[in-house]
Each structure stands twice: as structure tokens, then as C-alpha cells.
Amino acid sequence: MKKIIGVILLLILIVITIGLYLGKNIADIEKNNTNSLSNDSEQNINIIENNTALNSIIKERGEIKTSGLYNYNGDMSYENDLMQNDMIYHTECSLYHKIITNMSDYNKYKERITIPDMVESDFNNTFLVIIADETLRKDLKETNLMIYDIYSDETTTYIIMKQKDETKLNVDQELLNNVFYAIVDKSLLKDNVKVEIEK
Numbered sequence: 001m002k003k004i005i006g007v008i009l010l011l012i013l014i015v016i017t018i019g020l021y022l023g024k025n026i027a028d029i030e031k032n033n034t035n036s037l038s039n040d041s042e043q044n045i046n047i048i049e050n051n052t053a054l055n056s057i058i059k060e061r062g063e064i065k066t067s068g069l070y071n072y073n074g075d076m077s078y079e080n081d082l083m084q085n086d087m088i089y090h091t092e093c094s095l096y097h098k099i100i101t102n103m104s105d106y107n108k109y110k111e112r113i114t115i116p117d118m119v120e121s122d123f124n125n126t127f128l129v130i131i132a133d134e135t136l137r138k139d140l141k142e143t144n145l146m147i148y149d150i151y152s153d154e155t156t157t158y159i160i161m162k163q164k165d166e167t168k169l170n171v172d173q174e175l176l177n178n179v180f181y182a183i184v185d186k187s188l189l190k191d192n193v194k195v196e197i198e199k
Helices: 002-055 103-110 120-124
Strands: 058-064 088-090 095-100 126-132 145-152 156-163 179-185 192-198
Touching (some): 058 145, 126 145, 126 156
Parallel strands (some): 156 192
């Protein structure tokens, strides 16, 4: 009888020991999982913050299909052609650009084409860039463009255009948007501007 009781007590002791051991391991696993999830969350937050910081350089961008830059209420004379008379032409990519930093220039273009609403104080910290394309391009990968990136070095602001949607390579170019704009942080504004098409 004493032997049976001893065996039972020994079994109970073994079960308790195993239970305590398993309980400790489960707690350690849960703790590790919690730390791992916490680290993942912090990493995701950092990624979001970094993307937000990068995207804050370009405040807004868009594009339109318009003839308003060279057609002023039906008048397409040279004098009323803003592309020929007021924008800068880039022979390397056959695109025009205009940097707008004041309300006088802004109002001149706002009267002709659809661009975002801006007020004088907006130009304290940002500028508006307008890109115009009047070319029927032989290289289809230079069609259906968008303002892809804007950056600068010490002397030059670089505006990078890029093919937006390769599924539209064979679409009639006259149906595609031909004027592009972006509101950009003024820290990127330099004395020189270079417009390029990335392929």
C-alpha cells in the first residue's frame, strides 16, 4: 500500500514538473512573438514615415488634355502661344516647361488651362511646374507620360517624366494628356532646370 501511494505521489510530482516546464516555454514563446510583432509594427511605421517624407517633396501632381496653351479662345496666333513665347523648350526630349513662383504668372496660366487653385502664400514654400508636350512621338515609350520624379543638386532642378501605362502604347497620341503639372517644395528650386524622359 505504501508503495502504491509512493508511486502515485511520484507520478503527481512528475506531472506537476512537466506542467511547470511547459508553462514556462509557452510564456517564453508568447513573449518572443509579442516582441517580434512589436518590431514589425515599428518597422512598418518607419517605412510609412519614410514614404511620407519622400512624397512630401511633390505636394500635388496631375495632367490634362488641353490646347489652351496655344489656343486662346480660338486665337492660335504666335503672340498668344504660351509654349512658344513663355515656356522653355528642351530639345533633348521635345518638352516645354514653365516654373511659376508668383501670382502674376499663375493667373496667366490659370486663365488658359486647368491647374490647382493656389494663393499668394502658397508660393512662400512651394512652386508650380508645368510641362507641355505638343509632339507626335515616333518612340511610343515616350507617350502617355507622367511627372515621375523631381529632385535637385546644387545648381539644377531635374524633372523626370516617365511612361505611365504601357498598355496604352498604341492609343492615338492625340487622345492622351499633353500638359502635366506638379506643386513642389521650394527647396528643390534651382537656377537651372532639366527635363528628361526616363525609359
